[in-house]
Amino acid sequence: MDNLRKKAKELLESKTVDLVIGYENGTNGKARAVFIKDPEKTGKLIYDDRCKQNLAVYLNKHEVKHYGKIAIVAPLMVMRSVLVLVSECQLKPENIVVLGIGEDGSLLDFPSLEVVEKYIAKIPLGNPEPDQVIIDKLNAMSMEQRREFWQNELERCFKCYACRAACPMCYCLRCTVECNQPQWISAPAHPLGNLEWHQLRTMHLTGRCVSCGDCGRACPLNIPIHLLTMQQAEEAFHMFGVRAGTSQKADSALSTYKPDDKENFIL
Amino acid sequence: MSRIGVFVCHCGENISATVDVAKVADDSSRLPGVVHSVDYKYMCSDPGQTLVKEAIKEHNLTGVVVAACSPRMHEPTFRKACATAGLNPYLSEMANVREHCSWVHDKGEQTTQKAFDVVRAMISKVSNNGALEPIKVPVTKRALVVGGGVAGIQAALDIANCGHQVILVERSPSIGGHMAQLSETFPTLDCSQCILTPRMVEVAQHPNITLYTYSEIESVDGFIGNFKVKIRKRARNLDEDLCTGCGLCTTKCPQKKIPSEFEQGLGFRPAIYTPFPQAVPNKPVIDHDNCTYYKSGKCKVCEIVCPTKAIRFEQEDTILDVEIGAIVLATGFDIKRSDFFPEYGKGKYKDVIDGLQFERLASASGPTQGMIRRPSDGQIPKKIVFIACAGSRDPAKGIEYCSKICCMYTAKHAMLYKHKVHDGEAHVFYMDIRAGGKMYEEFVRRAIVEDHVNYTRGRVSTIYELDGKLIVKGADTLLGAQAVEIEADMVVLATAGIANDGSEELAQKMHVSYDEHKFFAEAHPKLKPVETNTGGIFLAGACQTTRDIPDSVSMASGAAVKVAALFSSDLLTREPIVARVNRIPGPSHSTCVGCFMCQPVCPYQAIEREEIKDRAGNVIKSLARINEGLCQGCGTCVALCRSKSIDLLGYTDNQMHSEVLSVLEEAFV
Numbered sequence: 001m002d003n004l005r006k007k008a009k010e011l012l013e014s015k016t017v018d019l020v021i022g023y024e025n026g027t028n029g030k031a032r033a034v035f036i037k038d039p040e041k042t043g044k045l046i047y048d049d050r051c052k053q054n055l056a057v058y059l060n061k062h063e064v065k066h067y068g069k070i071a072i073v074a075p076l077m078v079m080r081s082v083l084v085l086v087s088e089c090q091l092k093p094e095n096i097v098v099l100g101i102g103e104d105g106s107l108l109d110f111p112s113l114e115v116v117e118k119y120i121a122k123i124p125l126g127n128p129e130p131d132q133v134i135i136d137k138l139n140a141m142s143m144e145q146r147r148e149f150w151q152n153e154l155e156r157c158f159k160c161y162a163c164r165a166a167c168p169m170c171y172c173l174r175c176t177v178e179c180n181q182p183q184w185i186s187a188p189a190h191p192l193g194n195l196e197w198h199q200l201r202t203m204h205l206t207g208r209c210v211s212c213g214d215c216g217r218a219c220p221l222n223i224p225i226h227l228l229t230m231q232q233a234e235e236a237f238h239m240f241g242v243r244a245g246t247s248q249k250a251d252s253a254l255s256t257y258k259p260d261d262k263e264n265f266i267l
Numbered sequence: 268m269s270r271i272g273v274f275v276c277h278c279g280e281n282i283s284a285t286v287d288v289a290k291v292a293d294d295s296s297r298l299p300g301v302v303h304s305v306d307y308k309y310m311c312s313d314p315g316q317t318l319v320k321e322a323i324k325e326h327n328l329t330g331v332v333v334a335a336c337s338p339r340m341h342e343p344t345f346r347k348a349c350a351t352a353g354l355n356p357y358l359s360e361m362a363n364v365r366e367h368c369s370w371v372h373d374k375g376e377q378t379t380q381k382a383f384d385v386v387r388a389m390i391s392k393v394s395n396n397g398a399l400e401p402i403k404v405p406v407t408k409r410a411l412v413v414g415g416g417v418a419g420i421q422a423a424l425d426i427a428n429c430g431h432q433v434i435l436v437e438r439s440p441s442i443g444g445h446m447a448q449l450s451e452t453f454p455t456l457d458c459s460q461c462i463l464t465p466r467m468v469e470v471a472q473h474p475n476i477t478l479y480t481y482s483e484i485e486s487v488d489g490f491i492g493n494f495k496v497k498i499r500k501r502a503r504n505l506d507e508d509l510c511t512g513c514g515l516c517t518t519k520c521p522q523k524k525i526p527s528e529f530e531q532g533l534g535f536r537p538a539i540y541t542p543f544p545q546a547v548p549n550k551p552v553i554d555h556d557n558c559t560y561y562k563s564g565k566c567k568v569c570e571i572v573c574p575t576k577a578i579r580f581e582q583e584d585t586i587l588d589v590e591i592g593a594i595v596l597a598t599g600f601d602i603k604r605s606d607f608f609p610e611y612g613k614g615k616y617k618d619v620i621d622g623l624q625f626e627r628l629a630s631a632s633g634p635t636q637g638m639i640r641r642p643s644d645g646q647i648p649k650k651i652v653f654i655a656c657a658g659s660r661d662p663a664k665g666i667e668y669c670s671k672i673c674c675m676y677t678a679k680h681a682m683l684y685k686h687k688v689h690d691g692e693a694h695v696f697y698m699d700i701r702a703g704g705k706m707y708e709e710f711v712r713r714a715i716v717e718d719h720v721n722y723t724r725g726r727v728s729t730i731y732e733l734d735g736k737l738i739v740k741g742a743d744t745l746l747g748a749q750a751v752e753i754e755a756d757m758v759v760l761a762t763a764g765i766a767n768d769g770s771e772e773l774a775q776k777m778h779v780s781y782d783e784h785k786f787f788a789e790a791h792p793k794l795k796p797v798e799t800n801t802g803g804i805f806l807a808g809a810c811q812t813t814r815d816i817p818d819s820v821s822m823a824s825g826a827a828v829k830v831a832a833l834f835s836s837d838l839l840t841r842e843p844i845v846a847r848v849n850r851i852p853g854p855s856h857s858t859c860v861g862c863f864m865c866q867p868v869c870p871y872q873a874i875e876r877e878e879i880k881d882r883a884g885n886v887i888k889s890l891a892r893i894n895e896g897l898c899q900g901c902g903t904c905v906a907l908c909r910s911k912s913i914d915l916l917g918y919t920d921n922q923m924h925s926e927v928l929s930v931l932e933e934a935f936v
Contacts, residue, residue, distance in 0.1 A: 088862040089889065172910040174858040179911045182924035204909045255864040255907055 003107040004073065005042045007099060011071050012039035017097050021058055022073035023051040033058065037067075047073060047101055054212040056081030056168035060090050071097035076123065077212035079116050080245025081168040084208055086113065087250040090171055113248055125243045127211045127230045134224065135231050151191065153223050154198055159189040163201065163225055166218035169208045176200060202228040207236035207253030210245045239265075269394040272303040272328040273386060274319055275364075276310035276335035282365050285374040286382040291334065291364070294383050300394050302326050311341050319345065320352040330393035331359040334386045337366045355398035357843070357917060362389040384930055391929035395922045399843040404896040406492035407592040408834045411436065413484060413773070416444020418808025418819040419597035420466050425827030426595075427475035431834050434589060435470060436498055437480045438769075439528075441546035442467055444599055448529060450629035450637070452816060453679040454710035460545060460632065467547040481552055485586060487594070487777050488872065490897035491803030492839045494591040502582040504539075504553040509577035512549035516569035516578070517541065525557045527634075531624040533642055534634030539569045544632065553578075593803045593830040596777065596787055597823060598770055600809035603658045603666075603762040611657070611730045611760060617643040618737060619730060619758045621657075622676055629683045639687050641757045648691065648756030651684055652739045653677045654727050655697040658763030666763045668784070670813045673761035674701045678711045680759055681720040693720045694753055696727050696741050704817070723751060730758055764813030778870060779804055786812050797826040801871070802899070805829050844900035844917040846873075846893045859890040859912040865904040866891070873897035874904060 008020045019037055024044040026032030031050035035058075036042055056078045058064045072078060079098055085091040093113050100108030100116065103123075110116050127135065138146055161177075164170040177185045177197060185200060186193040201215075209229040216226030236242050236253040239262050244250070273295040277283035288306040296304035303326045307315050310333055322328060331354065333345045338361040346356035364382040372378040408431050412423045415437030423435045435442070447467075449459035470476055485497035520537035527536040529543050536542070538558040539551045559566035560580060570578040605621050606614025618641045620628075631637040641648045655677045659670040674697065681693040700722070702708040714720045725748070727741040736754040743749045766785035774781040779799045780788040787810050790798040797805050805826040808819035833839070848859050856879050866874045877892035893904070893913070902915045914920055 088864060090860070090862065172858070172860050173855055174910050174912075176909060176911055182921050184911070184920075184924075251867065252864050255866075255868045257868070 001045070001047055001105075004047060004099060004101075005045050007107060008036065008042040008045055008071060008073075009039045011097060012036070012042065017069040017071040019064070019067040019069075020045070020071045020073075020099075021055050021064070022099070023047060023053070023055075035064070045073065047075075047105055051075070052214075052217065054078055054081055054166070054168055054210075054214045056085065057166060057214070059085060059096070059168065060171040069095050069097070071099055073101060074098045075101040076103075076120070077210050079120060080125075080210040081212070083113065083116065083120070083245040083248055083250070084169060084210060085171075086248045087252075088169075088208075093248060117247055120246050125211075125246070127234065128213065131211070131213060131227060131230055135227055135234070138227065139231075150198075151195070153225075154194045155191050156221050157189060157194040157198070157223055158221070159187075159194065159197065160220060162218040162220060163215035166214040167205070168210075168212075168214075169205055170201075176204075198225060198228060201225075202232050205229045206232040207240070207242050208244045209233045269300040269329050270302045270327055271300045271330040271332060271390055271393060272319070272322045272326060273301055273305075273390065274310050274315075274322075274331065274333045274335075275304070275306040275386070276315070276333065277306065277308045278335060278365055278369075279309065282335070282369040282382075285369045285372060285378050286364060287379040288382075290379055291383050291386060295332075295334075295386050295390065298387060298390055300330075301390060303328065310335050311344050316344070316348040319348050323349065323352040323354050328354060329358065330390075330396060332362055332386060332389045332393055333359065334362040334364045334382065334389075337361070337363050357399040358393065358396050360389045360393045360396070362386045388926045388930045392922045392926040395919065395925050396917075397919075399916055402841040402843050402845065402895045403838045404490075404492055404841060406834060406837060406839050407494075407590045408432065409434065409589070409591055410593045410595065410830050410834075411494070411496055411589070411591040412595045412597060412807075414444070414597035414599055414808070414810065415439075415442030415470075415478075415480065416597060416599045416808060416819075417446040417463060417466075417816055418599070418810075418823040419444070419595070420463075420470055421820045421823035422595045422597055422807045422827045422830075423470055423476055424466065424473065425824050426830050427473050429827070429831040429834070431475065431831065433473075433476045434498075434591070435476055435478050436482050436484060437478075438483045439542065440481045440503070440540075440550075440552045441542050441548070442470060442478070442480060443543070443545075443547070445623070446816060447543060447545070448531070448623060448630070449626045450631070450633070451679065451683060453675045454704075454706040456679070456682075458631070460630075464545045464547075467545070471547045478548070479587070480548060484773060484776060489591075490871070490873070490894065491801075492592050492833070493896060494594060494803065496589050496591050496594075498587045498589060500585045500587055501552075502579075502584050503550065504579055504582050505550060506577045506579055507548070507550055509575040510550045510573075511575060511577075512541070512551075513574065514541070514551075515572050515574065517551055519568050519572045521566065521568060522557055522559060525554065529627075530634050531621075531627050533624055533627050553580075593805065593833050594777065595805045595807050595823070595826045595830060596773070596779065596799075596810055597807040597819075597826075598767050598773060598810040600764045600786075600813050601767045602764055605760055605762065607658060607664075607762065608760065610728065611654075611758070612732070616730065616732055616737060616758075617641075618648070618756065619760065621760050621762045622673065622680065625680050625759045626676075629680070629687070637687070639684055639691075646756070647688055649688070650692045650753065650755045650757075651681075651694070652727070652737075652753055652755040652758045653681055653693065653695045653761065654739075654758065655695060655761045656726070656763075657760035659761075660698060661763075664763075666765070666784070668812070669701060670761075670764040671701070672764060672813055672815045674699075675704070675707060675710070675815065677759075677761045678702075678714040678720070682714045682718050685714075685718040685720060693718075694739075694755070695720055695722045696725055696739075697722060698724070698726065704815070725751065764809065767810065770810060777801065777804055778872065786810065797822055797829055800899075803833065839896075841896070842900070843895075844915065845895045845898040846900065846902065846904055846913050846915050848877075848891050848893060849912050849914065854887075856888055857890045857912060858910050859908075860910060861889040861891065862909075863891060864909075865907055865913065868903045868907050869898075870901065870903065871897045871899050873899075 011017045022045045023031045024034035098110045100110045213226040240253040242253040275288045275292040292304045292306040349359045350356045362385045412435045423433045427433045482500045485499045488495045522538035526532040527534045539553045555561040627633040702711045725742040725744045739753045741751045807823035807826040873894045878886045879888040905913045
């Protein structure tokens with residue numbers, strides 16, 4: 001942790017970056033995001049098991065973007081999110097410094113995103129174990145049971161769109177659900193409309209989700225919607241061999257055509 | 268409020284026999300926005316069109332729906348009619364109640380209801396239509412012909428004779444292609460080289476043709492009328508201006524035993540070589556893989572003997588950038604070699620050869636000076652078996668198609684052999700004789716009747732060598748599949764014609780579609796045989812499918828006319844059915860967030876990056892922009908865009924949404 005604070009202080013003092021995004025102690029013993037401009041305040045930075053939020057969500061926010069160069073405290077999911085954002089032209093590689101956090105919580109030295117890519121290449125990627133267990137259970141169900149499960153879960157959704165706000169990949173200026181000419185997805189919360197929204201969100205994140213699970217954590221009703229995008233992440237990997245956030249120039253699964261792509265889903 | 272006119276066509280009885288057209292017109296007249304609705308026997312006829320034109324003026328229509336046939340058929344007709352009446356042509360729509368309704372259903376109420384549903388959907392769409400203006404793009408009047416075989420030569424000459432500049436690119440050291448390798452041509456038996464070489468010379472001397480041999484296409488960008496092509500001119504290792512083509516270097520080169528590509532491996536060439544004596548240009552190239560200098564750093568005999576000091580060992584490939592308006596692909600075909608056939612010895616029997624090898628044996632300029640001698644020992648074979656359909660029409664070998672040229676050239680081969688070896692015996696195994704063409708059937712008959720070639724209908728199961736003879740085992744299916752065994756001295760396989768090596772890569776560079784066998788795909792099998800689905804790129808000759816010389820030449824002339832037509836005006840008019848990225852006032856400028864995930868999905872490379880700058884010139888936003896010249900309106904980007912920032916003009920989300928909803932309306936009620 002000391003290394004992290006020291007490095008952040010150095011970066012700010014040398015004006016290598018203008019802002020450091022990291023975690024600090026919040027209220028009720030929780031960790032929360034902190035935005036540090038002053039090198040003297042880097043002592044606030046922490047990193048421990050409570051630091052679960054995907055900080056990359058802030059990188060594309062207008063208020064943050066105008067700072068210019070940003071350093072971000074980055075456990076694996078943040079590193080991957082950064083690479084997705086770079087590959088989707090939402091972030092310039094020269095504007096980001098990744099303060100990588102290793103699996104043991106130690107600070108990793110990442111002079112460039114290429115080194116981040118190399119680091120990620122060595123790590124087995126997939127969904128977090130507890131989530132994958134539930135996904136496997138769901139996949140073992142019959143289609144009817146699964147539909148019933150999701151209908152029951154999604155019925156509760158009241159479309160607060162916290163899932164969207166928590167996701168670093170949901171950066172569109174105007175989301176499809178806000179498109180009213182024509183209105184593709186009905187605005188009020190009702191079972192059919194909710195299903196439409198969550199299916200759409202899942203499809204839009206296919207091959208782009210880094211399985212951070214922030215959408216599920218953001219849900220005030222504890223609907224496990226992160227399982228939907230996580231399942232799609234596995235699906236994209238099995239179908240097209242693509243894992244989101246492994247390269248700055250990743251070919252997105254759904255927008256790249258290769259002659260040997262599987263076509264067995266075409267009926 | 269829209270003022271829409273509905274015009275229901277009987278199409279003689281094509282529609283009215285199963286659909287109650289009067290009811291459709293009557294029901295439509297009660298739909299909101301419809302101010303005029305009629306039915307008529309032939310809406311596409313002159314009086315029918317007049318009905319439309321007059322109604323536009325009389326009722327001041329803002330939209331027209333013609334319920335008739337497929338838009339493929341008559342959309343242009345009615346758009347034109349609307350335009351003459353002063354209505355923007357893109358405010359008219361076709362409701363297809365013929366192919367989609369009357370032709371596929373029986374007479375009945377439901378059929379009439381469906382016709383009405385189709386009309387109603389189009390009324391909903393047309394009320395959301397906007398006026399569109401055709402797109403005009405400039406045309407670079409220079410054509411690129413890829414491939415210097417007979418098709419490429421013909422296309423280049425025809426375009427050049429129309430007064431346009433042509434760049435002809437050929438990857439081998441000389442133009443001429445397969446035709447230059449042939450001995451004599453069916454059905455007239457005139458010498459192939461004698462009729463081709465004058466054309467080759469004409470290409471070289473034509474003031475409008477720039478010839479790049481030993482060159483390949485590196486990349487193609489741009490769009491119809493405005494292609495930007497990079498051509499890799501491979502190093503010949505020679506100053507072409509100095510070289511006189513005297514050939515001294517080729518005679519003195521110490522490497523003499525390299526199998527010649529032109530002779531199909533039956534003859535040899537040196538490391539510095541011209542492929543054949545009549546080569547155009549008649550300037551040698553150095554084959555780096557076999558040249559002693561490139562292998563060991565010593566030799567340079569060619570440099571020493573060259574009287575004009577033209578050899579340049581240090582020369583490197585050059586990349587030429589050219590601007591092109593239209594492209595003709597004439598990259599030709601190849602054949603399967605005898606090693607493709609395990610049952611015929613997998614290529615290990617020297618005297619089992621393919622058709623092209625036989626052409627070289629029969630050619631007066633070939634390795635045997637036109638004597639038919641077998642490759643193994645140079646003896647004159649007394650008995651030859653010709654096997655047609657070697658590979659072709661054989662799904663088990665992955666080639667289902669008929670190669671089309673083999674029946675004819677096999678008859679020719681047998682005939683040539685009989686003309687040269689009078690006491691020889693020629694046997695042909697065939698599946699069917701396909702001799703469709705002027706004087707073709709007569710030609711095959713002549714081989715059978717006058718030249719006594721033995722034709723056996725049946726296939727050959729195996730060939731093996733025994734005591735210097737090739738034992739050919741087959742069946743005669745006309746005699747109840749009776750086994751036939753022939754002791755042959757030589758076997759000629761009419762192997763299947765296949766797509767040329769590298770055609771897939773070229774198709775991908777050109778963004779031209781190709782079929783499962785890697786032959787380039789035409790835009791329409793009947794009505795657009797020389798066009799591709801990519802605007803401004805045309806096909807000639809055997810790159811589309813195997814074809815003979817007359818077919819290749821006519822196709823080349825066809826492609827040339829398409830190019831000339833394209834070059835006949837300075838501006839190209841295109842349908843305005845293109846995708847467009849929305850623009851809104853700043854600071855957002857567009858709902859496009861510039862993720863550029865639409866870029867890789869575009870099959871036409873039409874999506875560019877647009878930078879929005881502030882007054883000081885700082886980039887404040889990057890967003891996608893669709894190049895209207897390139898966009899073909901396929902809509903893939905529209906479907907992919909997550910923020911719905913792209914719309915397809917003429918098929919906007921609003922139009923499609925209202926169309927679909929109006930169809931569903933009935934279902935919900």
